[in-house]
Amino acid sequence: MPPPGVCLNILNERHEKEGRGSVSNPDKFLDQDFKKLHQYCLMNEFRFIDGMFPPECSSIGDGLLHQNELARIVWQRPRIMVKDPRFILGGVSRFDFRQGRLGNCWFLASIGALTFQDDIKKHIIPQEQSFQKDYAGIFHFRFWRFGKWVDVVIDDKLPTIDGRLIFVDSQTPNEFWAALMEKAYAKVCGSYANMNAGSVSEALMDFTGGIHMTFKLNEAPTDLWDIMFRAARSKSLMGCGTPAGVSQENILPNGIVEGHAYAITGITQVMSNNCPVRLIRLFNPWGQGEWKGDWSDKSSKWQTVSPEDRTACLSIRDDGEFWMSMEDFCKSYSDMDICSTSLGFLNASTDCQWTYKFHGGRWVTGTTAGGCLNHTGSFWTNPQYHIKLEECANDNDKNLLVSLMQKSDKRNRHLDSNFNIGFSIFSVPPEYKGRVGKFPAEFFMRKPEASSKSFLNAREVMEFFRLDPGEYIIVPSTFNPNETASFILSTFSKTDSHLDEKSIDSWTITKPSPTDKLNDNNSKVTLFQKYTDQYEEVDAEQLQRLLNENLLQGNSSGFGLDTCRSMVALMDLSVTGHLNRHEFLRLWDRVATYREIFYRTDISRTGDLSLSELRNAMIAAGMQISDSMLNLMALRYGSKGNLTLESFVSLMLRLECMSKVFEKLSDGKGIYLQAHEWMHLSMYS
Incomplete structure (x- = not known):
């Protein structure tokens, strides 16, 4: 197992x-x-x-x-x-x-x-x-x-x-x-x-682990050939694809295959009749089938270049590889991809260094899957990443590339269902600088400084920006809220940058003040004694009756026996399977307090906490926890997007007790347990 x-x-x-x-x-x-x-x-x-x-x-x-x-x-x-x-x-x-x-x-x-x-x-x-x-x-x-x-x-x-x-x-x-x-x-x-x-970009990324850029050739930048030329001389891989045709992989009269992927295997410039011509070499993975137009293997254009260029470039074989001009390339192909471990090929200057940072994250229904900016009430719950950009030598150039990739959680590639994903970037004003934890909903009422052009149903969304030096918040999201998926957020910046998640990966607990109608111990003791055995203790079954008959409101389903066994185990200092009066009083105060917090934060008045209300309940309980911890709690204690009172109380008790366990057994950095200690702790808690 x-x-x-x-x-x-x-x-x-x-x-x-x-x-x-x-x-x-x-x-x-x-x-x-x-x-x-x-x-x-x-x-x-x-x-x-x-x-x-x-x-x-x-x-x-x-x-x-x-x-x-x-x-x-x-x-x-x-x-x-x-x-x-x-x-x-x-x-x-x-x-x-x-x-x-x-x-x-x-x-x-x-x-x-x-x-x-x-x-x-x-x-x-x-x-x-x-x-x-x-x-x-x-x-x-x-x-x-x-x-x-x-x-x-x-x-x-x-x-x-x-x-x-x-x-x-x-x-x-x-x-x-x-x-x-x-x-x-x-x-x-x-x-x-x-x-x-599939797409060429997927395999190119899986061969390099690098950043990927796609260029739509009908919108190609004027310096695309220069970019490709530099990429060919760096550790970059390049590929391209043709538009889909009437039928899959239909061969056009000019030899190009529709809906097909090709490798880009060469970039060069030759002089033809004293005029420079920019050429692209492509490879058909069929191992045969080639372009028949200008600069193809048998094209007369090769007779207009020097013998040296002809010898260096031309190979008359039906091996699937051929040359074509940059103009014909942009007309015949729909998109081209470059994948590289460095973005140095983007700059003509060789002294530019790019800094790479990445974070893995997760959108979880109800907790961190807030949807796009259209959903003003939940957008802020998305994962938030803080990035600081330093001064750049050339302030006129684009200085930040942001990539958002959906991770596969399944072994079957075709079972992966991509969501429409994108991201927004917000400038951090002076009053928010130094703030710990996630930024609140009101912060995101402002207009983003930059964003992805659109939300795409794709493995990756990538955009290139020019941003002023300063601090920013990047918020990756799905288009719709409550879509669960994992992702990788990557940034390439021209200067040294810092990228960190705003949701702290730790927690702090401040015990809330008890709010209980039985505000004196005598009343609580009297209640306790009505359910005790001859030794003035209660076991899990007695505790179940006590709580269900005295603490719950009519719309609650009641504490289950397993839940009460867990409560006893968490509060049982003597490890007897029973709670004495002192242990019961400690438990009662906590359960009553968490019940009051539960009903106070149940804004929808449904008798359940939605997973978005859970975050507010945790704050009301004095607990600061990370998004990853909140996601685990939602998965473990939630049911169909909601938490019952019983689940919430169980969650809060376990969180408080496990925090105490770490505090008592830790040396300040971590815990060391022998095998029997670990088994005792994990089996009775």
Whole structure:
């Protein structure tokens, strides 16, 4: 049985602080350790079979192949398919592979771009793997997934029909890095079918972990070719796509495929008849099928350039790669993507340094999913991020790029349902500077300083701004309130900047003053004695009757027995399963106080607290807690977006008691518990 998700989240946060999930120390996808599995297979002399992505039809996925084809699939290892299989033969090249039955041109085009960047390529595709030395039927690849690098383990059983690979195959029959890499990414997506259809930008980001920029070519900036030229000379990957046609992947008379992804593999300028011509080189992941217009392989335009340029650029082969002019490129393609670990390519000056910051967050229904600015009453409950921009050397340039990405919480890529997302940026006036905690609703009545152009149903929304030096609040949100999702907010700034969440990741508790009609202890003792046993104590059942008969109003369903058992455990100083008079009085004061707070903050007068009212109730109880803690409380104690009085009282008692536990056992920084101490504490509290 795995540990609870909250425990795993804590471990993940610790691992991130220790550098896990970084380029140099990737996380283990599905907790599979390549080195340990590889060594185990070698020691026991058997070939690895991946139980997490088994060689079965479930890994192919639904709707990709017909049933009769699925029945004919045989999963074969390369050593069975060919005589002398090689992982890499003569280096990794874009000409090594051809697209198969899978509609993943977006992924393969990105691989085409990847092959030009040696450092990134060697990280994604570990080069030491082999079918000869220490072969055990196990391979691994690395991808960036929503804020962290993961190492993905696979076996080398590949799906075939009649001895031929169904999906990507190699131009050289005994080379298998591309087919194995495709299988590893299919595992990340949940199945091969889940790779069907996508965008180049998704794979480019998963290959670099960098910032991504999309340019709509019908709105291309005048300096786009210069930007592409600089990007080609930095560690950037580039891809593009054509507009969708009448039918999927229809080939136009000029050779361009509609609704198709291409890699951008070269940028150059040549002199043609003494006039400069800007050229773009593109690669079709089909491994064939090329542009037939000006500057194509057989175009007469090549006769107008110098022999040196012709030799350097021209290759007359139907290999899927071709040149075209910048003008034809913008006419033939709808959008192009650049993904890079640095934004240096945006500036002609090479001395500009960009600072990267990012935060992971979550919108949760009722607590931190406030919707866009149209929803004035709840917008402020969204996560808030404070950023400070310093003076910039060139104040006329854009100096801040903001990216908002929705995180996938599911293994099945096609089950992810993207919401319409966007963000707003507000300038912080002097009277709000230095304020601790979230800014209130009235702060956001002002007009934002900047914002995303629109709310998009997309994996990522990104905008580039020029903002004056100063302090700002960035508020990411979904368009509609009460839409639960995880996200990553990233900023690139031209100067040193500071980005932190306004919701503090800690809590403070100030015990509220008791407000009880039984304001003297004698009355409380008399009430207590009516329910006690011969030892003048109450157990959980007696406590249940006492509370339900004397404390609740008519519209309450009453405290359940399990709730009362929990109360006894939290207040039972002698660990007897009973409460004595002193312990009962402490409990009564708290329950009565929390009941009064509950009814005071139940503005809607429904007899329940909505999750938005819960935040006000916590403030009224003297408690400052973070958004992440509030989200956990809503998930654990809420039901259909509401908390009953009983749930609220249980929540508040546990929060107060667990805070006391930490205070008593902590050395000021943390807690150390031996195994038996931890079990005693967790099993009776």
